Amino acid sequence: MSESDVLSILREAFYVCLKIAGPLLAASMIIGLIVAVFQAATQIHEQTLTFVPKLLIVAVIMIVCGSWIITIMNDFFKMIFEKIVSL
Secondary structure, X not given: OXXXXXXXXXXXXXXXXXXXXXXXXXXXXXXXXXXXXXXXXXXXXXXXXXXHHHHHHHHHHHHHHHHHHHHHHHHHHHHHHHHHHHO
């Protein structure tokens, strides 16, 4: 296995991580921003006020996008195992 093969696998692994974590992180950041604006406007500074909506949104996105995430991970691992077999 050459250096270019290793770098292409590493690049693909980073791309898969971004595709898997991207929707979850984006939704969490958007909800965090909305809650922060609400807290600043109402001057309510409760720690759990930011945690609960983020938890709910991440759970909903995991339910909605779970099969897509599993498909991406499955395709990546198939590619990895095919490369291992070809060695």
